[in-house]
Amino acid sequence: MATRRTFSSEFKREAVRLIKERGVSVAQAARDLDLHENVLRKWVRELSGDPEHAFPGQGQMKPEQAEIARLKKEVAKLRMERDILKKGRGLFRQGVDVKFGFVAKHRGAWPVGMMCGALGVSRSGFYAWLVRPRSWHSLSDEAIGQQVRQSFLDSDRTYGARRIWRDVLEAGHPCGLHRIERLMRTQALRARPRRRGLPVDRGERSSAAVAPNLLDRQFQAAAPNQKWAADFTYLWTAEGWLYVAVVLDLYSRRAVGWSMQSQMTTQLVTDALMMAIWRRGQPDALLHHSDRGSQYTSDRFQRLLGELGITCSMSRSGNCWDNSAMESFFKSLKTERIDRKVYRSRAEAKADVFDYIERFYNARRRHSTLGYLSPVQFEQQMQLA
Known part of the structure; x- marks a missing residue:
């Protein structure tokens, strides 16, 4: 393989001068210097175009x-x-x-x-x-950070710093709330923000069986099965609407009864109440609070309450705060689970709502009203007290 020849700047300038000043033809100069004619013509053009900076030298640039x-x-x-x-x-x-x-x-x-x-x-x-060996604080941050992430994932990415803090303390890692907040920022863990809108029941209301607001926003109960709150909401699936009715025991905020159907009927709220009765037993003195929806004011539902000896209480018309415990539950359900999903069928939505209520909300979700215990944990702790 032939080695590529290199020429100095001085050689190139003298070769061009041979053509430009001494009148030697390009062909003759190429033969004399053992060069290709095109190489000489290129040198002539380069020197004519920039006489001062032409041929800067090997490894140098203009x-x-x-x-x-x-x-x-x-x-x-x-x-x-x-x-x-x-x-x-x-x-x-x-x-x-x-x-x-x-x-x-x-x-x-x-x-x-x-x-x-x-x-x-x-x-x-x-x-x-x-x-440099890692500091104790750095090693501690790593251990607590893993626990923080695990708690966040176990909550389906819904827990904020305060609930995660309780999980970390329960796992045996003493630390402060601000440290949890810092470790969450470091790992870019951010709980899903709450929606501002409140659920609205647009069903027709009847005044035939409207009860007074006996609950009067007193959402605390001294014992189980004293005060139950009830309401229903709806969620969209590819097959259409799915309606979810829930009954909460205000003592522990536990969802004691629920029902899910494709129709917004009296049967929906009746089934939720009957599940609560089956699970908790028929109480002696119980206050059942709901809104004034047509399902709750229907003759059939009111007769059932009378047969069970349950006292009926209803929110004032258009006042969602009179049943804010239920509004809060449904907001948590939608924010923490439903709003992030697209359900292909009602059966898929039912399975997910069931998982949220029975496996997460009742059993594991830390409730701020209960001192950051889950409803099941709260009831168990109060039984031992």
Whole structure:
């Protein structure tokens, strides 16, 4: 394989001068210098176009070429810094341990010095951090951080810092609420925000069996089966609406009865009440509170209450706060489970609502009204007291 010949700037200039000043033809000069004619013509054009900067020499560039190369290098650096900052967004408010951890994780992708400069930490500090043993606080943060993430995932990404804090304390990690908030920010764990809208019952209401508001917003009960609150809501599926009726025992906020049907009928709320009776037994003195929906004011439902010896109480017309315990339950159900789902069938929606009520809300969900115990835990604890 022939070695490519190189020529000095002086050689090129003298070759062009041979043609331009001494009148030697390009063909003759090419034969004399053992060059290709096109090479000589290229040298002639280059010297004519820029006599001062032509033939800068091996490894050197013309000023405009050097400027283009410098700009390309600067653009490449800026792009790299942009990618670093894009990947490491949210790190500027974090401590140096978090930033150094980012550098260690990505040093195979970007130069260490560039990452350190972009994040505002020193390169020497990073290498010292690599060999320095981890502090007790850092190890503790890692252990608690894992527990924080596990609690967040177990709650189906619905728990905020206060409920997660109770889980962490229960797991045997003493710490403060602000630490939980910091670890949640570090891991970008954010509970689903609550919706502002309240559920609205647009069904026709009858005044035939409207009861007074005996509950009067007294949502606390001294014992189980003294005060029950009831209401229903609806959720959309690909097959149409699914209506969900629920009965809450205000003593523990436990969902003691529920029913799900495709029709908004009296049977819907009747089945929810009967489930509560089957599960809790027929109480001696019970107040049943609901709104003034046509399902609750119907003759059939009112006769059932009378046969069971249950006292009826109803919210004032158009006042959702009179049954705010139920409104809060349905808001939690929709915010923490339903609003993030697209149900292909009513059966799929029923299974998910059942899972939320029986496996999560009653058994595990920490309720702020109950001192951050679940309804089941609260009842068990009160039985032992």
